[in-house]
Amino acid sequence: MCALGFMKKTRAKNRRSIASASRKRYRRALKSKNVAANHRFLVSASPGQSRCRKRKWQRLRRSRLTFFPLIAPEIFGLIYPESRARLLRFLRELKRLTLQARQPVRVDFRNTSRMFPEGTLLFAAELDEVLRMSRGRRLVRCWGPRDDVVYQVLQHLGLFSKMGYASSAPVTSESVFYWRVSSGQEVLGRLVEPVVDYYKDHSSAAESRKLYDGLVEAMTNSRQHAYTQPRGDFAPVTIGGKRGKHKAQGRWWMYSQLKDGKLSVSFCDLGIGIKRSLLDGKTWVTDFIEKTRVALGIGSADSDYIRTAFELGKSRTREQNRGKGLRDLKTVIEAVGGWFRVLSNQGLYRYTAKDNRETKSDFTDSIFGTVISWQVPVASKEDAT
Amino acid sequence: MIHNTSSAAASSTAVRISIASDFSRYPAGRFKTDGPFSGERFRDEVLVPRLKEGKKVDLYLDGTLGYGSSFLEEAFGGLVRVHGLDSEVIDRLAIYSSDASLAVEIKKYIDDAVRLKKQR
Numbered sequence: 001m002c003a004l005g006f007m008k009k010t011r012a013k014n015r016r017s018i019a020s021a022s023r024k025r026y027r028r029a030l031k032s033k034n035v036a037a038n039h040r041f042l043v044s045a046s047p048g049q050s051r052c053r054k055r056k057w058q059r060l061r062r063s064r065l066t067f068f069p070l071i072a073p074e075i076f077g078l079i080y081p082e083s084r085a086r087l088l089r090f091l092r093e094l095k096r097l098t099l100q101a102r103q104p105v106r107v108d109f110r111n112t113s114r115m116f117p118e119g120t121l122l123f124a125a126e127l128d129e130v131l132r133m134s135r136g137r138r139l140v141r142c143w144g145p146r147d148d149v150v151y152q153v154l155q156h157l158g159l160f161s162k163m164g165y166a167s168s169a170p171v172t173s174e175s176v177f178y179w180r181v182s183s184g185q186e187v188l189g190r191l192v193e194p195v196v197d198y199y200k201d202h203s204s205a206a207e208s209r210k211l212y213d214g215l216v217e218a219m220t221n222s223r224q225h226a227y228t229q230p231r232g233d234f235a236p237v238t239i240g241g242k243r244g245k246h247k248a249q250g251r252w253w254m255y256s257q258l259k260d261g262k263l264s265v266s267f268c269d270l271g272i273g274i275k276r277s278l279l280d281g282k283t284w285v286t287d288f289i290e291k292t293r294v295a296l297g298i299g300s301a302d303s304d305y306i307r308t309a310f311e312l313g314k315s316r317t318r319e320q321n322r323g324k325g326l327r328d329l330k331t332v333i334e335a336v337g338g339w340f341r342v343l344s345n346q347g348l349y350r351y352t353a354k355d356n357r358e359t360k361s362d363f364t365d366s367i368f369g370t371v372i373s374w375q376v377p378v379a380s381k382e383d384a385t
Numbered sequence: 386m387i388h389n390t391s392s393a394a395a396s397s398t399a400v401r402i403s404i405a406s407d408f409s410r411y412p413a414g415r416f417k418t419d420g421p422f423s424g425e426r427f428r429d430e431v432l433v434p435r436l437k438e439g440k441k442v443d444l445y446l447d448g449t450l451g452y453g454s455s456f457l458e459e460a461f462g463g464l465v466r467v468h469g470l471d472s473e474v475i476d477r478l479a480i481y482s483s484d485a486s487l488a489v490e491i492k493k494y495i496d497d498a499v500r501l502k503k504q505r
Binding site: 186187188189190192193196205206208209210211212213216217219220223224250325328 | 409410411412413414415416418419420421422423450451452453454455456483484486487
């Protein structure tokens, strides 16, 4: 009897001790900045708490800790250093919280006032990857923006629905209405048909064929060369390729717009970037690329390798058949006018047909992928005659 | 053998292949793993069986949306590189296109593959 009573006493003491320790851990966790640790703690710290306190904790988990607030940048752009740095910092934080800490986040778009195609496309691609890797867990939600146009952009491009934000407001802004979205994992020519068909009606057959060539080659490159190594960010390792152990991911995303006599296209992949893909391969191919680069007096930054890719596009053998798509796009733009930009990791390469000017620069931060954008004028055949 | 569609009449005994109607309007990609209408698939499933029958093949390129260079290189350069077809077999292939540059590009891929094969 005595022994049993002692045991009961001990158990009660243990319970008190556990509850006390759990309260202490809870207070410590609330003070701590490590939200993921807080979340883990709160999930596991439920034994020993009263019903009232349990409800309070549940409320806290739902309101404060379950979805970590993440403020979206004011401008979604990749060209100007300041806005680019803010966007990339935001994307890095989004991936760190969701993919590494497995922490659900709520993106706050309330301060966002401008969304450029390249920045928005990169965000859409990263969001897609986060959702794909979270295997059905809805890790990203959002607060809607105050700006009406930004609201329409997020709705029209399907970003609201990806973040579980219910919205059915009509899209009335002309700068938003004409954008079209496509994405895929395979090289599918029919997905670019609307873009090429429209262009074919307004230009020569040779130009529209080159446009098709440029688009499907960008897809082929993303399929074969972009995802052969880890990206170097928080995303899990995806190694593929023809002989790879796992099936290549090869995902790509594209926005296109036909408006005011101009065709604008942005194409994105989240691969290793042009520089690493050029240097990743057979030794003799790499040697050839390096010899070409050195012979042309080109440096070794990301932007230099983008330019090298254009030069390699002139060659046509199988192993050296790299950059042909870029070269084809440039040919179209040289013929009909317009501009294009290639962003790959830290590098930026721009070409403007008007003054036949090409510029290149490098940033300090990487986009961990490649975004190619171009715009060509689309004059109707009636105008031309 | 390269022909312009408007200026040449096809041989009556030859096997006729139109890529647009017999394969796809959207040829794209290099390997079968790239997509359903890749150069490798066209070469292995359409082109090579016809060439191996020993007949002449008239290949019509018109009617598609375009051709990615990877598709062309794998489909025609691969005839030499993968299947080891010699020039006698490839000479039985006649290409018809309204875009002369396309046929020239194909010939270049075949020539490059032959040159590389000899180098190795």
